[in-house]
Amino acid sequence: MIDDFYSGLSAKVGGIPIDHLKVVSFYLAKSFSAYSWMPWVVMGFAMTHLLLFHIQRLIHVTPSTAIEISGSLMVLIQRTTTYAWNVHDGQLKEEELEDYQKDNRVMKQPPLLGFLAYTLYFPAILVGPAFPYDAYASLVDNSLFETSRPRKLKGRRRAGYRRMVFGLIFMALYAVFGGSTDMGFLIDSEWKKNHGILSRIAFLQKSAVITRCKYYAVWSISEGACIISGLGFNGYNEKNGRTRWDRVRNIDVLGVELAQNVKELLDAWNMNTNVWLRSCVYKRVTTKGKKPGFQSTLITFVTSAFWHGLPMGYYLTFIYGGFLQALGKLVRKNIRPFFIDTSKKPLYDVLSIVTTQMLINFAIIPFMLLGFKNSLKGWYSVGGYGIIVVIVAFNYFKYMGGTDRLQTKLKQRRDDALEELFDGTPTAEMRDKAGLDEELLTRDVDEIMEKLTKHGTLASREAADQIKDLSNEGKTITKGVVKDAVNVSKSE
Known part of the structure; x- marks a missing residue:
């Protein structure tokens, strides 16, 4: 069965065997690793390959219910392009890289067989998750499990089977309710005659939740397979010392269903694909x-x-x-x-x-x-x-003018709270009133330093200097950082 599956992956797509995607991508990365354009060429080649497949599906009118290799091909695209960028990052100096790029860069390229084993890693070939080459290589050579203090790895089977059970539950929910909540009803004339606008909107909310269940199912089962193989190992919980098996976690169901904004929701949905898009497209x-x-x-x-x-x-x-x-x-x-x-x-x-x-x-x-x-x-x-x-x-x-009006009000709140910050013991209420949440402080650090410096006290000037130093070091300036800087300066 496995042989038949991999034979399917080697079938021709638009006249080009899929093996070419893997082999050509590997040798492009190997031969031109020193050139900054290399990962873009690999990505262009991979996406062209994918385009030919998409065109073929349109020509032959492949129904969505058909069993074919599009999902696995999409996973291969992720792995070949991720590998290309990892190799590219391996050619750069550390100071030019972000933390994620440092952790996953490829310093020494593997032989072709090792690369093919990575791209065809079976537990995650059907629907992902995506992961960098370094994670796979560390699994193969057992360095993934090396820690400062050798311990017995516990909970692997339990964690893997738990994901499988969750996946089966979500699969059952979709099997039972999927037919009656099909989104196609929204464009069915007869159905719409019997359902008003509010009823349709309510139906959409229910339909969307049930639709997500099928994705929760396949990603949970796939993650469970990766955990059983060992790839899910992610060190130990600092608080209780328990083994963590969430390295390739791909979905946070509660994070999706209870997200307070779109960013939170996207960060919890198809998480490793988001990492791929962020590291291979968004940042690049x-x-x-x-x-x-x-x-x-x-x-x-x-x-x-x-x-x-x-x-x-x-x-x-x-x-x-x-x-x-x-x-x-x-x-x-x-x-x-x-x-x-x-x-x-x-x-x-x-x-x-x-x-x-x-x-x-x-x-x-x-x-x-x-x-x-x-x-x-x-x-x-x-x-x-x-x-x-x-x-x-x-x-x-x-x-x-909404932004200007709101920012004017927020600026006044920050001004008032920053004045109060040195007139008495700073309280959480004062800092919150100032709007000193993480995102605002990261963006408005110059304004905050200016106000602290202009306040005229030694404590405020020293606090501003500390904040500036932390900002120059690339640290995130949160309200906790401001609090510490202010309190240290006042105590001195």
């Missing part, structure tokens, strides 16, 4: 020395859509998702700080969860219906509420 298309912006986000979402296939539904979902993520940043920057220190924060959290779920559920309609016309019909069937929210919100923040 961003100019060095600059922070990734909306352009990087949009390129990443379009790449993800192309990776999934050619139907326009994918592109509608991911482009809309890019706007949702950008909108989420605006909300976190301009609205969230007003609630972090008030009794209304629990209500804000609940509303954030509900809003995030409704917008994401709206976003996936095209992903499930695929066709352009059907996608638009599906959106129209629920009143296009997701489009309306995005248009109204962006207009308010960008063109109606």
